[in-house]
Amino acid sequence: MSSAETEVVCVSRDDPRLCAGYHERYPEGEAYPELPSTRVLWVIGFGEPVSVGRGERRSSFVAAPRDRVSMIGVGGLQHGIRLRLDPLDAFSLFGVPMRGLGTEFPEIDAVLGRQGADLTERLFEAGGWRRRFAVLDAALARLRARGPKPDxxxxxxxxxxxxxxxxxxxxxxxxxxxxxxxxxxxxxxxxxxxxxxxxxxxxxxxxxxxxxxxxxxxxxxxxxxxxxxxxxxxxxxxxxxxxxxxxxxxxxxxxx
CATH class of the missing domain: 1.10.10.60 (Homeodomain-like)
Structure with a gap:
């Protein structure tokens, strides 16, 4: 089992996203299941990459809504932010069809381009959860404002x-x-x-x-x-x- 120290930064049923900042250490070779979900999982990682899909290593990635269990392999220091997004909010934020995300856990820069990698770097460098979430909130507001509106x-x-x-x-x-x-x-x-x-x-x-x-x-x-x-x-x-x-x-x- 993990030796975990997880700080939940914001969880609200009235918010289209569920967010958690986390700082955890796992033994090598551990895995946890992502159960079927209608939410879009966005992991913004600052620590060791995780193993997803067919064994690909990812640091910051997106997982589309899913109707089956997916295993995520972890090990070492896990540090970053997890967001679980309402799918229509994710559609506006990412500006791509949700079906286009597929089942392969694409890296965030494959979805948002260079701005995805830049956001990860800014969040890591911000230091402290309050500052990080201020940066994240501003970035999400910009993405949402210029993204497509759901039908x-x-x-x-x-x-x-x-x-x-x-x-x-x-x-x-x-x-x-x-x-x-x-x-x-x-x-x-x-x-x-x-x-x-x-x-x-x-x-x-x-x-x-x-x-x-x-x-x-x-x-x-x-x-x-x-x-x-x-x-x-x-x-x-x-x-x-x-x-x-x-x-x-x-x-x-x-x-x-």
């Missing part, structure tokens, strides 16, 4: 799916928008990073994973509260998405 129909559909924890009837969303289902699915995939049905599935999983961490709730209660047909259905979905059982998820306290 209003996609944004509305995303909010509807998210507000219901993935239980809304997807087939009805296009009808309410007076848009063809194919057109909505294509634009949604470009800007959110996954198809509407997949996003709904992962949002439901994310909510269930939060509730599973509460030992006062039975797995049957979690299944009922998050829209699964029953506990067996919930267990099958967890196995399909994570190769884990509800008990594994609870005991290991994995969070999406």
């Amino acid at each position: 209003p129909g996609v944004a509305w559909a995303w909010r509807r799916i998210a507000a219901t924890g993935g239980t809304v009837r997807i087939s009805g969303l296009a009808d309410e928008l007076s848009m063809s289902r194919r057109h909505l699915a294509r634009r949604f995939h470009d800007q959110v990073g996954m198809a509407p049905k997949t996003a709904a599935r992962i949002l439901r999983f994310e909510r269930a994973a939060e509730l599973v961490a509460d030992p006062s709730r039975s797995f049957a209660q979690v299944a009922a509260e998050t829209g699964y047909a029953d506990q067996a259905h919930f267990t099958r979905e967890l196995r399909a998405l994570t190769l884990r059982t509800p008990g594994d998820l609870r005991s290991q306290t994995f969070k999406p």
Whole structure:
């Protein structure tokens, strides 16, 4: 296990991003799972690179929304900032289709160009979390201001799916928008990073994973509260998405 000293700098449900500054030391060869998530993971690293994808070494990288577990290998000093971005905010910040990020954890300079590498350097040199996050906030504001705005129909559909924890009837969303289902699915995939049905599935999983961490709730209660047909259905979905059982998820306290 890691000998970790992690400082959470800002976590807010009302903010489209979840941010944490971290300073951790791991034994060589350790790995941790990134569970299925609708959020875009952006790691801005100042320490040792990590192993991602097919074993590529990365310091500062981006991971698109994902419908499967990805393992990230760590070792030595891990130091930097992690951001978990709302996908539509990431679409505006990076200015590229979310589906274009793929599954290979691209380096940030492959997404933002030289300004990505420059930002990493400025954050490292800033020193102190307060100063670093002031620099980061200013950079994000500039990127967001000049980046593309999400399609209003996609944004509305995303909010509807998210507000219901993935239980809304997807087939009805296009009808309410007076848009063809194919057109909505294509634009949604470009800007959110996954198809509407997949996003709904992962949002439901994310909510269930939060509730599973509460030992006062039975797995049957979690299944009922998050829209699964029953506990067996919930267990099958967890196995399909994570190769884990509800008990594994609870005991290991994995969070999406």
